[in-house]
Amino acid sequence: MSRGPAPRRRATLASLAAELNVSRTTISNAYNRPDQLSTELRERVLAAARDMGYPGPDPVARSLRTRRAGAVGLMITEPLNYSFNDPAALGFVTGLAESCEEAGQGLLLIAVGPSRSVEDGTAAVLAAGVDGFVVYSASDDDPYLNVIQQRGLPTVVVDQPMDVPGASRVCIDDRAAMRAMAEHVVGLGHRRIALLTMRLGRDWPYESTAPAVAKADRLQSPHFHVQRERIGGVLDAMRAAGLDSDALTVVESYEHLPSSGGSAVEVALAAQPQVTAIMCTADVLALSAMDHLRAHGIYVPGQMTVTGFDGVPEALARGLTTVTQSSVEKGRRAGRLLHDPPRSGLPVVDVLATEVVRGRTSGPPA
Amino acid sequence: MSRGPAPRRRATLASLAAELNVSRTTISNAYNRPDQLSTELRERVLAAARDMGYPGPDPVARSLRTRRAGAVGLMITEPLNYSFNDPAALGFVTGLAESCEEAGQGLLLIAVGPSRSVEDGTAAVLAAGVDGFVVYSASDDDPYLNVIQQRGLPTVVVDQPMDVPGASRVCIDDRAAMRAMAEHVVGLGHRRIALLTMRLGRDWPYESTAPAVAKADRLQSPHFHVQRERIGGVLDAMRAAGLDSDALTVVESYEHLPSSGGSAVEVALAAQPQVTAIMCTADVLALSAMDHLRAHGIYVPGQMTVTGFDGVPEALARGLTTVTQSSVEKGRRAGRLLHDPPRSGLPVVDVLATEVVRGRTSGPPA
DNA sequence: ATGAAAGCGCTAACAA
DNA sequence: TTGTTAGCGCTTTCAT
Numbered sequence: 032m033s034r035g036p037a038p039r040r041r042a043t044l045a046s047l048a049a050e051l052n053v054s055r056t057t058i059s060n061a062y063n064r065p066d067q068l069s070t071e072l073r074e075r076v077l078a079a080a081r082d083m084g085y086p087g088p089d090p091v092a093r094s095l096r097t098r099r100a101g102a103v104g105l106m107i108t109e110p111l112n113y114s115f116n117d118p119a120a121l122g123f124v125t126g127l128a129e130s131c132e133e134a135g136q137g138l139l140l141i142a143v144g145p146s147r148s149v150e151d152g153t154a155a156v157l158a159a160g161v162d163g164f165v166v167y168s169a170s171d172d173d174p175y176l177n178v179i180q181q182r183g184l185p186t187v188v189v190d191q192p193m194d195v196p197g198a199s200r201v202c203i204d205d206r207a208a209m210r211a212m213a214e215h216v217v218g219l220g221h222r223r224i225a226l227l228t229m230r231l232g233r234d235w236p237y238e239s240t241a242p243a244v245a246k247a248d249r250l251q252s253p254h255f256h257v258q259r260e261r262i263g264g265v266l267d268a269m270r271a272a273g274l275d276s277d278a279l280t281v282v283e284s285y286e287h288l289p290s291s292g293g294s295a296v297e298v299a300l301a302a303q304p305q306v307t308a309i310m311c312t313a314d315v316l317a318l319s320a321m322d323h324l325r326a327h328g329i330y331v332p333g334q335m336t337v338t339g340f341d342g343v344p345e346a347l348a349r350g351l352t353t354v355t356q357s358s359v360e361k362g363r364r365a366g367r368l369l370h371d372p373p374r375s376g377l378p379v380v381d382v383l384a385t386e387v388v389r390g391r392t393s394g395p396p397a
Numbered sequence: 398m399s400r401g402p403a404p405r406r407r408a409t410l411a412s413l414a415a416e417l418n419v420s421r422t423t424i425s426n427a428y429n430r431p432d433q434l435s436t437e438l439r440e441r442v443l444a445a446a447r448d449m450g451y452p453g454p455d456p457v458a459r460s461l462r463t464r465r466a467g468a469v470g471l472m473i474t475e476p477l478n479y480s481f482n483d484p485a486a487l488g489f490v491t492g493l494a495e496s497c498e499e500a501g502q503g504l505l506l507i508a509v510g511p512s513r514s515v516e517d518g519t520a521a522v523l524a525a526g527v528d529g530f531v532v533y534s535a536s537d538d539d540p541y542l543n544v545i546q547q548r549g550l551p552t553v554v555v556d557q558p559m560d561v562p563g564a565s566r567v568c569i570d571d572r573a574a575m576r577a578m579a580e581h582v583v584g585l586g587h588r589r590i591a592l593l594t595m596r597l598g599r600d601w602p603y604e605s606t607a608p609a610v611a612k613a614d615r616l617q618s619p620h621f622h623v624q625r626e627r628i629g630g631v632l633d634a635m636r637a638a639g640l641d642s643d644a645l646t647v648v649e650s651y652e653h654l655p656s657s658g659g660s661a662v663e664v665a666l667a668a669q670p671q672v673t674a675i676m677c678t679a680d681v682l683a684l685s686a687m688d689h690l691r692a693h694g695i696y697v698p699g700q701m702t703v704t705g706f707d708g709v710p711e712a713l714a715r716g717l718t719t720v721t722q723s724s725v726e727k728g729r730r731a732g733r734l735l736h737d738p739p740r741s742g743l744p745v746v747d748v749l750a751t752e753v754v755r756g757r758t759s760g761p762p763a
Numbered sequence: 764a765t766g767a768a769a770g771c772g773c774t775a776a777c778a779a
Numbered sequence: 780t781t782g783t784t785a786g787c788g789c790t791t792t793c794a795t
Contacts (some may be wrong), residue, residue: 041549084547084549086523086547086548086549087523087547089461090523090524090525090526091457091460091461091466091526092461093524094457094526095455095457095458095461100457100526101524101525101526102505102526104503111491111494111495111498112491115487115490115491121481121487124481125477125478125481128477128481128506128508129477129478129508131506131508132477132508132509132510132512132513133512135517135520135521137470137505137506137507137521137524137525138505138506138508139468139503139504139505139506140494140497140503140504140505140506141503142494142495142497142498142504143498144498146498146499147498151501154501155501155503157452157453157456158456158459158467158503159456159503160456160457160460160466160467160468160526181450181452181453182452183407183450183452289710344655
């Protein structure tokens with residue numbers, strides 16, 4: 032029943048109204064408040080719309096008027112292939128996307144990785160037509176945080192950073208979780224431990240991009256709250272067992288490659304050959320480390336204990352001793368906090384549960 | 398230098414202009430055309446903006462005026478955890494997101510899975526403030542395709558469906574690729590083959606959600622072009638070798654679980670115990686099938702040949718015989734087609750390369 | 764280099 | 780039930 036070719040100029044609500052000799056309100060109501068007009072009139076409107084190729088009210092114009100964009104923005108500051116290679120990060124996105132779907136909202140991915148200039152990234156954040164932001168795992172000194180705050184929109188921070196005034200936060204107790212894991216390791220008798228972690232600052236002050244033993248100053252004040260707390264948790268447990276902090280070798284990795292854990296463990300063992308346990312702040316690091324160790328004839332857990340963090344499916348399948356958390360749930364909570372915010376209007380801190388899972392990769396030192 | 402609390406009412410371009418006693422044009426220029434005013438005036442504007450907490454021009458209002466949203470929409474019709482569990486789909490999203498980042502555009506995820514009513518989903522598509530759409534792997538009879546066409550925005554279809562008037566398409570030659578793989582398998586001497594595939598229609602006419610031998614009518618005209626072509630490719634090769642189509646047992650799987658391939662292979666072997674080769678239309682199915690076979694003491698390739706499709710990292714790492722394609726590149730191309738469309742304005746079909754990789758999972762029948 | 768005027772397409776009061 | 784009136788906040792000719 033279409034009446035020939037599409038009109039030169041796209042139909043608008045106004046043109047439809049003119050065509051039908053009714054007011055614009057009526058057309059608007061036909062779409063937004065079906066109960067405000069007779070079924071008959073409504074049908075007529077919809078039929079005319081079909082004929083004229085009118086796709087319904089323009090989303091942008093509607094957003095301007097209603098002051099609602101119908102989408103939330105997810106700011107990702109890591110290179111995309113980092114996030115999309117880590118099942119934990121992926122679980123988070125899945126959960127967030129699910130909650131958006133449920134709430135009938137869109138999810139706008141705002142990638143502001145290092146490949147992009149800060150100016151460009153700022154423009155992207157400023158240009159995002161969204162009702163709120165989710166900030167995933169940014170560093171404490173992330174340059175885009177200010178920009179987001181400028182926007183003055185509801186914001187939910189996930190994991191880090193700690194202090195974004197006015198923003199709610201979804202996180203876990205990283206320190207306690209890692210301390211519990213470290214207590215397990217120390218309890219097994221390990222006295223020299225390596226900790227493999229993602230990079231501790233936005234910058235990378237080493238020669239190559241390969242993993243490196245963390246410089247002292249970076250250990251003092253990592254710019255990633257999560258890593259800071261997890262390191263703190265390990266040290267807490269070691270101190271409690273009377274171990275000196277020298278007994279811990281921290282190796283940081285810049286890239287998130289499937290092989291990063293392997294490279295890192297190599298660096299760790301070169302720096303401190305007496306290490307008997309490799310703790311990792313992410314399962315992806317631990318799994319890669321295990322592969323590397325096996326390839327080099329070092330048996331786990333016989334000759335080396337390995338622990339992870341996150342509880343991603345592959346880690347659990349392979350029996351990794353790790354700390355589990357629900358990344359998907361994190362995403363869902365973050366979304367929900369945006370979609371129906373607490374009545375009080377006050378920022379909320381939502382701390383999710385974690386659990387130490389003793390797998391087949393931890394045992395007494397050789 | 399901030400002057401106390403944020404103003405009751407959010408600052409706008411107009412209020413800034415009033416405050417400074419300049420025209421709105423000037424403020425607009427300060428942001429969009431720095432060369433149109435003196436540096437001095439511009440600084441004054443920016444400073445005042447800072448003081449008043451003005452975050453710059455409102456993205457939605459700007460979009461309305463400029464008729465550009467600064468984002469593209471990705472319509473995902475599968476449940477999210479399906480897409481986010483398949484490395485191939487993930488690679489696609491990564492590539493698309495990369496190209497968006499490059500172009501300074503946002504990427505709006507529009508999830509319209511089966512958990513949502515068609516009405517709801519339609520609303521979501523209609524409400525998306527985007528400049529174009531990417532449709533990923535939808536069925537031929539997807540109900541949202543019409544809605545997207547209604548919007549009249551540039552659209553790129555990935556893989557399927559074939560026929561979306563006016564839309565460009567990025568794909569591979571599924572039939573030829575699968576035929577080449579089947580020729581390899583038949584060439585090894587296999588005469589009874591099972592094909593494990595994702596579901597062939599949007600509906601699921603079987604009793605349970607477990608994988609099932611495909612009903613004849615679903616084989617006649619699958620509603621997913623990709624699956625149709627791949628099945629066709631296998632049959633081409635079999636026919637060429639003088640094999641009857643009865644020699645092929647097709648099993649379709651509804652869910653995309655990590656264990657789906659295992660369940661499917663079980664169904665296949667129950668239905669046709671003489672099968673000596675399991676071909677799969679996705680690596681994730683093949684890998685799961687291999688796990689299942691191994692767990693049941695069936696050796697690959699000694700007792701059973703297994704082949705995949707996609708060439709995801711894990712598959713290559715495990716030596717799966719498979720067809721490789723670059724999912725990431727698919728995403729990039731789709732994005733580019735939207736960001737800088739061909740000058741002609743005509744729809745384009747971009748066919749990417751594939752390659753049969755002979756791994757360690759295919760061999761002569763036992 | 765700056766300003767005035769005219770909308771972009773829509774919805775929400777309020778009237779009729 | 781339908782229409783009238785005002786904008787939402789911005790950019791863009793066109794004048795000055």
